[in-house]
Amino acid sequence: MMKLAILFFILLLAPVIRESLESVMVLHMFLQLPLLILVGVLLHGNRNWRFLEKWNDNGVAGMLLAVGVLIFWMLPRSLDDALTEIELEIWKFASLPLLGFLWKNSWRKIGGIFKSFLYINFLSMFGLLAWLYLGTPVQICNNYLINEQHIVGAVYLSSVLVLLLNLLYIVFFRGLGEEAE
Amino acid sequence: MTKKWCNRIAIIVSIILVVWMWFIGTDGFTAFTAETARKNNLIETKPKFPEVILEDSKERTYTMEAFRGKNVFITFVYTACTTVCPELERNFAEVYQSIPPSYIGEELIFLTISFDPERDDPETLENYRQYFHSDGETWRMARIPDQLQLESLLDAFGVIVIPDKYDGFSHNSAFYFVNKDGYLENVLDYTDIKAASEYVVGRLEREI
Amino acid sequence: MVHNRLIKNYLVIGGIVILLMMVFGILMLLAQGGGLSLSPPTFYQFMTIHGTGMIGAAALAASAVMWYFLSQHVTLSKRIFKANLILFLIGLVLVIIGVFSFDYASAWTFLYPLPTLSAKAWGIIGALLYLFGMLIIGIGFLLLFIDTGRAIIRKKGSLAKGLGWDVIAGKKAEKDAPEPAIIAGTMVTIVNVTALIAGATVIMMNIIHTINPAFTFDPLLAKNLTYAFGHVFANSIIYMSVIVVYELLAKYTNRSWKANKVFLIAWSMSTIFTLMIYTHHMLMDSVMPKWMLIIGQVFSYANGLPVLIVTAYGTLMIVYKSGIKWDMSSGLAFLSMFGWTVGVVPAIIDATIVVNHVMHNTKWVPGHFHMYMGLGAVVMIFAFMYYLAKVDGGLKITKLDWIAFFSYIVTMAAVSVQFLVSGALSTPRRWATHTPEWMGPALFGGIAGVFLVIATTLFIVHFVRYVCNET
Numbered sequence: 001m002m003k004l005a006i007l008f009f010i011l012l013l014a015p016v017i018r019e020s021l022e023s024v025m026v027l028h029m030f031l032q033l034p035l036l037i038l039v040g041v042l043l044h045g046n047r048n049w050r051f052l053e054k055w056n057d058n059g060v061a062g063m064l065l066a067v068g069v070l071i072f073w074m075l076p077r078s079l080d081d082a083l084t085e086i087e088l089e090i091w092k093f094a095s096l097p098l099l100g101f102l103w104k105n106s107w108r109k110i111g112g113i114f115k116s117f118l119y120i121n122f123l124s125m126f127g128l129l130a131w132l133y134l135g136t137p138v139q140i141c142n143n144y145l146i147n148e149q150h151i152v153g154a155v156y157l158s159s160v161l162v163l164l165l166n167l168l169y170i171v172f173f174r175g176l177g178e179e180a181e
Numbered sequence: 182m183t184k185k186w187c188n189r190i191a192i193i194v195s196i197i198l199v200v201w202m203w204f205i206g207t208d209g210f211t212a213f214t215a216e217t218a219r220k221n222n223l224i225e226t227k228p229k230f231p232e233v234i235l236e237d238s239k240e241r242t243y244t245m246e247a248f249r250g251k252n253v254f255i256t257f258v259y260t261a262c263t264t265v266c267p268e269l270e271r272n273f274a275e276v277y278q279s280i281p282p283s284y285i286g287e288e289l290i291f292l293t294i295s296f297d298p299e300r301d302d303p304e305t306l307e308n309y310r311q312y313f314h315s316d317g318e319t320w321r322m323a324r325i326p327d328q329l330q331l332e333s334l335l336d337a338f339g340v341i342v343i344p345d346k347y348d349g350f351s352h353n354s355a356f357y358f359v360n361k362d363g364y365l366e367n368v369l370d371y372t373d374i375k376a377a378s379e380y381v382v383g384r385l386e387r388e389i
Numbered sequence: 390m391v392h393n394r395l396i397k398n399y400l401v402i403g404g405i406v407i408l409l410m411m412v413f414g415i416l417m418l419l420a421q422g423g424g425l426s427l428s429p430p431t432f433y434q435f436m437t438i439h440g441t442g443m444i445g446a447a448a449l450a451a452s453a454v455m456w457y458f459l460s461q462h463v464t465l466s467k468r469i470f471k472a473n474l475i476l477f478l479i480g481l482v483l484v485i486i487g488v489f490s491f492d493y494a495s496a497w498t499f500l501y502p503l504p505t506l507s508a509k510a511w512g513i514i515g516a517l518l519y520l521f522g523m524l525i526i527g528i529g530f531l532l533l534f535i536d537t538g539r540a541i542i543r544k545k546g547s548l549a550k551g552l553g554w555d556v557i558a559g560k561k562a563e564k565d566a567p568e569p570a571i572i573a574g575t576m577v578t579i580v581n582v583t584a585l586i587a588g589a590t591v592i593m594m595n596i597i598h599t600i601n602p603a604f605t606f607d608p609l610l611a612k613n614l615t616y617a618f619g620h621v622f623a624n625s626i627i628y629m630s631v632i633v634v635y636e637l638l639a640k641y642t643n644r645s646w647k648a649n650k651v652f653l654i655a656w657s658m659s660t661i662f663t664l665m666i667y668t669h670h671m672l673m674d675s676v677m678p679k680w681m682l683i684i685g686q687v688f689s690y691a692n693g694l695p696v697l698i699v700t701a702y703g704t705l706m707i708v709y710k711s712g713i714k715w716d717m718s719s720g721l722a723f724l725s726m727f728g729w730t731v732g733v734v735p736a737i738i739d740a741t742i743v744v745n746h747v748m749h750n751t752k753w754v755p756g757h758f759h760m761y762m763g764l765g766a767v768v769m770i771f772a773f774m775y776y777l778a779k780v781d782g783g784l785k786i787t788k789l790d791w792i793a794f795f796s797y798i799v800t801m802a803a804v805s806v807q808f809l810v811s812g813a814l815s816t817p818r819r820w821a822t823h824t825p826e827w828m829g830p831a832l833f834g835g836i837a838g839v840f841l842v843i844a845t846t847l848f849i850v851h852f853v854r855y856v857c858n859e860t
Contacts, residue, residue: 132594
């Protein structure tokens with residue numbers, strides 16, 4: 001697991017891959033960023049991480065930090081600056097694996113209500129971003145063309161639809177599997 | 182018990198870290214997009230308009246020295262643009278009309294600069310000028326023939342121009358106010374005509 | 390008693406806020422009637438706080454009614470219930486500061502782009518305080534309804550079963566149908582989570598637009614989302630409160646209120662209708678797709694009816710020859726059913742396109758919702774207060790309570806009717822003028838309002854006496 005994570009990370013760092021992913025807005029946002037998060041998740045694996053058992057016992061602290069980082073990378077400013085400022089690019093490659101790591105560590109620990117809240121929160125947040133990227137007439141990211149931001153908006157919209165259908169499926173048909181215990 | 186306290190401390194640290202990260206990343210919650218950050222930065226640093234040679238629609242060539250002693254209100258466009266530029270120039274024209282005529286030409290010059298020197302030769306600019314009822318004197322339209330000089334200007338004023346696949350450009354837009362000594366003093370939202378003209382008139386009144 | 394303390398806090402806070410908001414209502418009516426001079430900005434500030442406060446406080450108190458009865462059937466989280474109250478108070482403080490210290494006054498509907506573009510009537514800070522206040526209140530309620538939803542799913546398996554769809558489909562016997570409190574809880578969870586998702590989106594959008602006005606949004610979609618939030622959320626208040634009617638009458642008559650198939654179908658229909666009808670707020674937006682307006686129109690007729698009919702019918706059936714003892718709470722419960730029935734009539738008339746061309750945006754609209762809320766939903770909340778005071782505290786009712794009861798009916802009806810009369814007297818308007826014909830009724834309403842406040846104060850005093858006795 002760990003080796004796979006490191007290999008993945010090195011691949012993403014490789015200049016050719018990095019530049020080609022960053023040259024297209026939708027790849028930058030919906031491929032590079034998620035893959036970096038995945039690196040963190042893989043890095044965590046199924047280990048318990050003694051240190052976090054003590055400091056992230058109920059998962060709240062880890063989740064707050066993870067969500068904070070996620071929201072940070074949803075600000076249009078961050079994406080732009082990552083392209084022009086090296087500090088932010090480094091921060092991106094450090095913070096997103098951290099996000100994945102903390103997420104994996106915290107998700108099992110936090111309460112069901114917190115999970116549902118996050119899920120529903122993402123519905124509104126992605127919906128808002130879809131609306132912003134599809135609808136607004138101004139260029140949001142200076143480094144990307146305006147039609148690229150439409151594609152990003154469409155991807156956000158599709159993810160809202162998928163999340164919504166899944167939610168309906170859970171609450172009307174499947175029920176909360178994990179609550180059986 | 183210690184676990185509980187560790188958790189609480191971790192939660193507080195998390196919150197502080199998150200707020201600190203957002204604070205740094207947005208210049209203290211003032212700029213959520215690169216464009217706002219760019220404007221804030223320009224207004225703060227007030228760069229000088231570089232030494233570049235302009236060629237206007239009447240085929241005259243000069244540098245910004247020609248306007249010394251006058252304020253210059255500037256936009257950046259390319260004439261083949263079908264989206265933002267016409268709107269930008271229409272709004273620019275509205276600002277032009279809202280300024281008391283006594284200031285125009287005396288205290289204030291309007292200047293539209295093209296960042297597409299290849300296609301926007303004086304003839305094209307002369308045509309383009311007429312669409313917006315610019316007189317070519319107090320509101321001039323000019324290109325910067327030298328590519329290096331053009332880039333130095335765009336760079337200094339933070340204008341980002343990216344060629345797209347339809348032979349056009351994607352670019353950011355604003356009104357730029359350059360003062361009598363040739364320094365950039367303010368960058369204004371081009372969609373808010375009223376605020377822009379209020380600023381310019383107020384600024385001119387203060388000077389007299 | 391289950392988590393009694395919190396329920397009391399909810400009701401005391403809800404009741405007091407409602408009382409205070411009535412005072413703002415009176416001031417506005419007196420100003421419109423010419424008895425008091427208010428500057429237009431102050432008037433709109435009052436209107437904003439009156440709307441926000443009334444909806445918020447009524448929803449808060451109604452959620453306590455729902456929580457109280459629902460928690461007898463499913464396991465609800467006390468911490469979440471407490472968190473909602475705290476978030477509500479934080480949000481309320483932000484809203485109050487925004488409105489009174491920073492002059493925010495765009496009504497509780499905060500229609501885009503009004504929060505940002507106010508022609509300098511208020512600044513960015515006022516708008517942000519208000520919007521963040523609403524967002525925080527919304528987060529609290531969202532947590533609460535997530536909790537009820539999860540609890541119902543844990544108990545019943547899914548929300549579909551919470552609405553008794555398996556009984557409707559014939560897979561389960563009618564006698565195993567969910568309890569009315571669970572059915573209503575499921576319905577409210579579904580509509581309010583939906584409403585709050587729409588609301589959070591549109592509030593965050595307004596926040597973005599306030600911070601960066603260059604980011605513009607589609608105003609029509611904004612309006613749709615705003616009403617998908619506001620209409621549904623306000624509507625849900627009565628579906629939360631009505632649980633008290635089921636539980637109280639069952640207890641008083643010693644008969645159980647059994648859900649049968651008709652009852653289940655009615656609640657499912659109202660669930661769907663409530664989500665669909667907000668478009669009747671857009672009848673004047675000619676760019677809206679025709680079919681949406683027609684849906685809004687058609688289902689507005691039908692919206693409340695299924696639940697109203699089965700409940701009103703059930704009420705009569707359960708009371709019939711039961712030898713029920715009439716006291717304040719059963720009286721109020723009965724009155725609320727009457728108020729709901731009567732209040733639906735002007736609502737339905739108002740939702741008609743033809744009528745809308747003549748009367749919408751006149752005082753007919755406040756007429757219908759004051760009747761519906763004031764004689765229906767809020768009365769149910771008072772019924773619950775008296776119910777708790779009696780069942781839990783054993784508090785005796787005095788003559789004063791009965792005086793309050795009757796003067797409440799008369800004065801609340803007077804306040805609603807004066808709006809309706811003004812509405813009928815007038816023409817549609819798209820601007821903020823108050824025609825001279827309306828001044829008489831407004832003054833009348835203002836004076837009736839004073840007595841309404843006295844009656845409500847007596848209700849709340851009774852409840853506070855119970856709360857103080859206990860602790």
